[in-house]
Amino acid sequence: MRLLGRYLLNVLIALDQLANAILLGDPDETISSRCAKAAYGSGWWRLGQVLEAIDPGHLGRTVEHDEGGRALW
Template identity: 45%
Template structure:
């Protein structure tokens, strides 16, 4: 049990370190107009989706779009917010081959 907790703490620290490194790289990539910034943004998007119970390979926009199609309130609210930045954002970004078809 103690060994398992210690391993969990090591993994937690490694994840925190990698997150910090990724944020630094993303900042530098944005300044340098690099495609790496976009790839890192997508990876954080997928991480957020996973943290909220979705598939690790699906973006939260895709999951919200699927939820909106089913009339789920959280999906409608999130897509409404994202649509202010890009019209039909969630619908355009639904990944049929990722996650569940039902959000």
């Protein structure tokens, strides 16, 4: 991946993690990972279904099983 493309991807991941922390999640976890681990019926699970419709297999590729322990909610 080109340097600029990698830079932009890194910034987008950082913004994703920031948004998750603002929403009381683990500051080192992405929203996609949080959605993948969410219980069925929650708003996070519904968002996960939207992500899956846009990008099939997205949640399986982005789940971080070693993250989420510092979430407040």
